[in-house]
Amino acid sequence: MIGIFLFDGVEELDAVGPWEVLAYWTHxxxxxxxxxxxxxxxxEVVRCAKGMRILPDADTSDMPALEVFVHPGGQGTRxxxxxxxxxxxxxxxxxxxxxxxxxxxxxxxxxxxxLLDSRPATTYWESVELLAxxxxxxxxxxxxxFVDDGEVITSAGVSAGIDMALHLxxxxxxxxxxxxxxxxxxxxxxxxx
Amino acid sequence: MIGIFLFDGVEELDAVGPWEVLAYWTHxxxxxxxxxxxxxxxxEVVRCAKGMRILPDADTSDMPALEVFVHPGGQGTRxxxxxxxxxxxxxxxxxxxxxxxxxxxxxxxxxxxxLLDSRPATTYWESVELLAxxxxxxxxxxxxxFVDDGEVITSAGVSAGIDMALHLxxxxxxxxxxxxxxxxxxxxxxxxx
Numbered sequence: 001m002i003g004i005f006l007f008d009g010v011e012e013l014d015a016v017g018p019w020e021v022l023a024y025w026t027h028x029x030x031x032x033x034x035x036x037x038x039x040x041x042x043x044e045v046v047r048c049a050k051g052m053r054i055l056p057d058a059d060t061s062d063m064p065a066l067e068v069f070v071h072p073g074g075q076g077t078r079x080x081x082x083x084x085x086x087x088x089x090x091x092x093x094x095x096x097x098x099x100x101x102x103x104x105x106x107x108x109x110x111x112x113x114x115l116l117d118s119r120p121a122t123t124y125w126e127s128v129e130l131l132a133x134x135x136x137x138x139x140x141x142x143x144x145x146f147v148d149d150g151e152v153i154t155s156a157g158v159s160a161g162i163d164m165a166l167h168l169x170x171x172x173x174x175x176x177x178x179x180x181x182x183x184x185x186x187x188x189x190x191x192x193x
Numbered sequence: 194m195i196g197i198f199l200f201d202g203v204e205e206l207d208a209v210g211p212w213e214v215l216a217y218w219t220h221x222x223x224x225x226x227x228x229x230x231x232x233x234x235x236x237e238v239v240r241c242a243k244g245m246r247i248l249p250d251a252d253t254s255d256m257p258a259l260e261v262f263v264h265p266g267g268q269g270t271r272x273x274x275x276x277x278x279x280x281x282x283x284x285x286x287x288x289x290x291x292x293x294x295x296x297x298x299x300x301x302x303x304x305x306x307x308l309l310d311s312r313p314a315t316t317y318w319e320s321v322e323l324l325a326x327x328x329x330x331x332x333x334x335x336x337x338x339f340v341d342d343g344e345v346i347t348s349a350g351v352s353a354g355i356d357m358a359l360h361l362x363x364x365x366x367x368x369x370x371x372x373x374x375x376x377x378x379x380x381x382x383x384x385x386x
Binding site: 012016017024027038050051052104156159162166170178179182183185186187189192193 | 204205206209210212213216217220231238243244245246247248250297317318338339349350351352353355356359360363368371372375376377378379380381382383384385386
């Protein structure tokens with residue numbers, strides 16, 4: 001199971017970008033053996049950073065052992081950085097989850113929880129300095145779209161979660177599969193400005 | 194007001210891609226005078242194509258006169274193509290809305306409602322033939338990321354809604370603003386496969 005964490009103040013695309021990639025993959029290719037679900041504290045509706053309300057699939061307390069955990073970012077990460085219960089929970093997930101991933105300022109939470117100790121990592125462009133302040137042992141790579149350090153993958157801001165999730169599909173099911181998913185969501189980006 | 198229509202079977206990123214771009218813009222730059230909201234029939238929770246459940250901001254019956262309407266796509270458009278009440282509703286919105294936009298197979302609904310008569314338009318790559326079948330007067334432009342035909346803008350599949358929405362910001366508030374929004378969501382896409 002791949003678990004995407006939802007919380008009040010999560011940036012919408014931080015969560016839904018990876019969700020789209022991973023849900024497309026796991027629905028179209030169930031033979032690959034993966035599933036993806038969203039989890040939130042208490043299983044309650046979450047109010048995202050820009051106001052969209054999403055119902056999670058399940059309560060975090062019902063989260064099974066995961067193959068991959070996804071921690072999105074957003075303004076809602078600010079209170080989490082000093083929320084010792086949340087940081088403890090993240091450390092506990094880390095103990096049993098082979099692959100921890102984050103999008104945007106989700107990596108700040110990982111840094112505060114001590115998961116990025118002496119690792120290369122990235123985050124949202126505006127939070128690069130804060131990431132280094134939270135843990136000076138982190139080698140901040142602020143020009144990368146995402147940084148794959150084996151057991152931990154961090155991404156740049158918001159839309160970078162789409163690229164990171166495609167990379168995840170590539171790691172877990174191969175490049176050919178990831179290309180099929182890319183085609184499925186017609187991801188041939190062409191920013192007009 | 195910019196209205197994004199949500200419905201059962203809407204593809205998640207079709208709706209949330211434009212939402213992220215437009216909500217980032219309207220929250221960060223309220224001085225531009227726009228707002229964005231989501232609408233669904235009865236104001237009820239919507240189950241998206243890949244299973245995510247989203248609560249709309251309001252009931253479609255409470256939708257005010259709009260400046261822009263966004264019709265996303267997804268498997269849920271199939272029943273809408275022969276839903277005469279929905280097509281009638283879309284035609285009624287068209288009468289009072291200066292700018293009608295669609296993502297992915299949302300353009301199939303516009304075609305079925307007669308909105309694309311003799312216009313250039315695009316859609317999801319897999320639905321290009323169906324678009325031409327629905328209205329043979331449409332000039333299908335299947336190599337474009339989006340097609341701006343003045344009062345109607347159609348986009349290619351799923352992730353193309355992000356590019357279309359940035360184009361919308363550019364049309365409504367200028368290229369400099371659209372570049373700021375692009376930076377805000379760190380949209381420097383780099384597909385890894």
